[in-house]
Amino acid sequence: MNEPSSVPLSEQEMIRMEKVHKWYGTFHVLKDINLTVRKGERIVVCGPSGSGKSTAIRCINRLEEFQRGRIVVDGQELSSDVKQVEQIRREVGMVFQHFNLFPHLTVLENCTLAPTWVRKLPRRQAEDIAMRYLERVKIPEQAGKYPGQLSGGQQQRVAIARSLCMNPKIMLFDEPTSALDPEMIKEVLETMVTLAEDGMTMICVTHEMGFAKTVAHRVIFMDGGEIIEENEPEEFFTHPQSDRTKLFLSQILHN
């Protein structure tokens, strides 16, 4: 039914989610998610745990399947065609809560693996690119080490560099600082801010409201699998509309 098709989009649109529904068994996790993300736009998704925010962004690169609705990424509609999904995943970088670096490979190898095997770049070129991004996340000196030898913050920065090496058009962040010790959160957020300044299209699931205020164009609040509220950060934080948003904000800001 979902045959791959190139849907005409306005040049600015990078992601469009239309009426996306998802069930885990009989449990309705995502209810009618509608979201349009334009090129260069930075969106922060927040909400209580279990609200479906991670699931929602994981649908964008199809780490999760959805049962109803449609998602169009960079002009291509997601389907169940494996090749097409792989194609889209190349253009969509993802950073995970638990880094998910490959422990048997060095930092440099983590960064060159996908460019050489998926993009088919020559090893030399892939290494040059990797070193450039490792410099950008400020850990080129760790290139020869294994992930297990790095701190959590360093690992997460490697994970960001690894994604960037694929030269993605969109970056998804799934609670990138939630598993970090407090003193390491800052270094990761700073890396994300530089990325934002370079005009990357970003969707970021996070509870770092400071980051949302300074970086996001829009903040989306999800609860119970629905998008409850969507606004510019200034408005979102100063004049939350719904009671659930108010409750959430009061909990998160007073902790």
Next chain:
Amino acid sequence: MAETPLSRAEPPPASTIGAFGWLHRNLFSSPFNIALTVLASYLLYLTIPPLLHWALLDATWSGDSREACQANGGACWVFIRVNFEQFMYGFYPEAQRWRVNTALLLLILGAAPLFVRAMPNKLKVRWGLGLLLIYPLVAFVLFKGGLFGLRIVDTSRWGGLLLTLIIAGVGMTAALPLGVLLALGRRSQMPAIQALCTIFIELWRGVPLITVLFMSSVMLPLFLPAGVNFDKLLRALIGVTLFQSAYMAEVVRGGLQAIPKGQFEAAAALGLGYWKTMALIVLPQALKLVIPGIVNTFIALFKDTSLVLIIGLFDLMNIVHNATTNPAWLGFSTEGYAFAAAVYWLFCFSMSRYSQNLEKRLYTGHKR
């Protein structure tokens, strides 16, 4: 309170260090342990000296018939010396044994680069795969002959350690990749593949190897049309390989299950497909985790090769057994089996040491 310098290091109590400390900790730490130590010493005293006398001090090393052994009471190693060539080559024609030696030499030369530390891993993998593809063909031609003017030596004449190594070598190199595929298949999302692999594994794991060998040599010919007969050795090789691959599959599956879901997701998010994810991310980690289990299976396989004696193949075990029934050498089965045991042990122990070495070298200091 009086001021004491915090950093003054004192030597530990004398009773906890050095040889005395070791003895105290390991042998005499409690009355029960003292009793055990005394008892064990006594048992060793009872067994070791007679064993040394038999195996070394009173043993006969020179001579070429059983008469030479009559004078001393100890082991008659002459029996081993005289039959040594047969133990190594079986009934392989003497004039052609250089072919076996050449194959062995080629194997050593071919495998040597794999043990050079300086060689990059990537090159090692390529070299190793190349060797795996080419060497069996070369060795087969050398053993069997029929090409390049080499006389044909029928597989029924292959024997001794040569045959043991052939069965073990083929079994290991074929069972591992097959086991990996079966393990992947059993975890597959595709129900048909999953069911097939599960059935295969459970079927082969559920029967004794000895039954498999019997069936391959006795029952299989019943189902084949008259006149169609394929090599007994080949049938044994297939039986051993399929049997061991079922075991290997479960060992590998254990490793696959230990890989966190995040690894699959990270690979997927980078656009890697199924096979690349498995080959580059999952299997290198999973196989490394189960090296002890893989080597365990290899060692079991190596020793299980001795079961081929029941289908009339003369592997090391059978050829030794055969020699002990030779009327000229009756009464020396202890020496024969001790020798066979020593050879098996040597190979198995080497594999065990090599695997420990490999584990150490592949350790990348990651925590889970």
